[in-house]
Amino acid sequence: MLQQNIKHIGVIGTGVIGTSWATYFLSKGFEVTASDPAPGAEKSLRAAIAANDPTLPLNLLHFESDPEKAVRDVQFVQENGPERLAFKQELFKRLDACTDPSVLLISSSSGITPSEFQSHAKYPARILLGHPFNPPHLIPLVEVCGGKATSEEAIQQTLAFYTAIGKKPIRLNKEMKGHVANRLQAALWQEAFYLVQQGVASPEDVDLAISQGPGLRWALLGPFLNLYLSGGPGGIKHFLEHVGPSIQTWLNDLGKIEINDELIVLLSKNIDGMLEGKDISKIAEDRNRVLLALMNMKDKAENLP
Ligand SMILES: NC(=O)c1ccc[n+]([C@@H]2O[C@H](COP(=O)([O-])OP(=O)(O)OC[C@H]3O[C@@H](n4cnc5c(N)ncnc54)[C@H](O)[C@@H]3O)[C@@H](O)[C@H]2O)c1
Structure with a gap:
């Protein structure tokens, strides 16, 4: 019988x-060790939590350098x-x-x-993945996946726990390198890097192509429901029958990219240039503020997932 009544959480690392x-x-009222x-980890942790949320009382936070x-x-x-891998195997043991x-x-x-x-581990049935998105105190997604020895009960309890505390967990039915959301991001990064490498568009314009284009819709609906809407009354079936052959030619043409020194220099030089005269901490502040407002609006939109 696994835990039904979670009150105190261990945060390791x-x-x-x-x-x-x-x-x-x-912020959800749990005691945390x-x-x-x-x-200096405890001092940095307390300062970083206060910076994340200055209203949060820290009386429920404890610290122990020894994970046991x-x-x-x-x-x-x-x-x-x-x-x-070796570190995680030893720590979980x-x-x-x-x-x-x-x-x-x-x-x-x-x-x-x-x-x-x-x-x-000797009792691996209760050991599983709960992969968050950075920063987990703002982004709701958590990817939950069991290993070969994880029990279905542990997976269900983890999904139920994350849901109860306001996260949006998804379940992975199979283990896969990079899980789901990062694989989707990697597919996009591959093409973004390729377009810049080939000189098709500047990094600034590639960023705008997402942040002022499909990215706005993706924050509200995923690729499948957006595609459904693009198909009009015929939905995704009509869309794929109509535009699918064209999309197939783009798919066949997508770039392959290698993350080598040359690419790292090219991208970092370009992106440093794009950031000249801008304050990245102010950009992050605006991103987080608008993100919170958007998530509040999403909470009130009962037909959005
Ligand atoms: N950074 C991201 O965007 C991101 C997103 C999702 C998941 N993750 C995952 O979260 C985990 C942590 O990543 P991070 O980006 O916070 O790394 P990080 O380097 O910022 O933090 C790792 C922490 O582990 C501590 N540590 C070292 N030895 C330890 C020990 N024996 N016991 C406990 N703590 C120890 C280090 O001092 C450090 O503070 C990784 O497994 C990573 O894959 C990272």
């Missing part, structure tokens, strides 16, 4: 993602340590050995599959 998860869990061995002590009284663990088998042990990993990081 308090870098970019762990800090943001801790902010979110505290965080852990990170880096010198941090998970002593928790019912749910969100792991956000370094993205290295330790967390598994020092927690009751009813405690859900979740990793935020972007690229390591749950079958890999659960493989050294």
